Amino acid sequence: MITNEMNHNANKVAFLVKQYPEHTLTQIIGLLGMPSIDINTSIWAATEMGYITELDQETSRVLPGPDMPRKFTFGSKVNELMQKLHYAFSNLAQREEDLEENYVSNWTLGYDAHDVLIALSHLVNTKVLARYELTDPKDTESTYTFYSLYENGEQMWGKKQFKEEPTGEETPTDPETKEV
DSSP, X not given: OOOHHHHHHHHHHHHHHHHOTTOOHHHXXXXXXXXXXXXXXXXXXXXXXXXXXXXXXXXXXXXXXXXXXXXXXXXXXXXXXXXXXXXXXXXXXXXXXXXXXXHHHHHTBTBOHHHHHHHHHHHHHTTXXXXXXXXXXXXXXXXXXXXXXXXXXXXXXXXGGSSSOOOSOOOOOBTTTTBO
């Protein structure tokens, strides 16, 4: 008996497996900030419904299954969060502003981290939001990720948040090697 919540959580697991195909199951579990009972039942349900494959013992990975949902259903909390994010970015666009990911994190504080990750990724995948990176021209070790409405992504309004506006062509420096 798979409940609605278990189904929604199975959709979340399937989405993350599809989003991060290189991740092991342990890494996928690390993205889920749920109680163990919810994690286990969501993985079992996703496997039972064919959303993901059985665990490959050699690679420690699961793969998208033959019945991976074409349209994911994440439940009312994630749906509401996606609507709020879309509404917020629509209002920010009127002022030609984008949000850097730390601001998005602050705005969504209180939501489960995995729900925020899923909502943002789904909005980017479905071309509601755009995600882009800018490297600080004064500190090429610092690269920032911004979100915008999809139709405004190429505007890169996040440039306005720097003392010296980046061109978008800056090459980040690896802080470990100090090489470009």
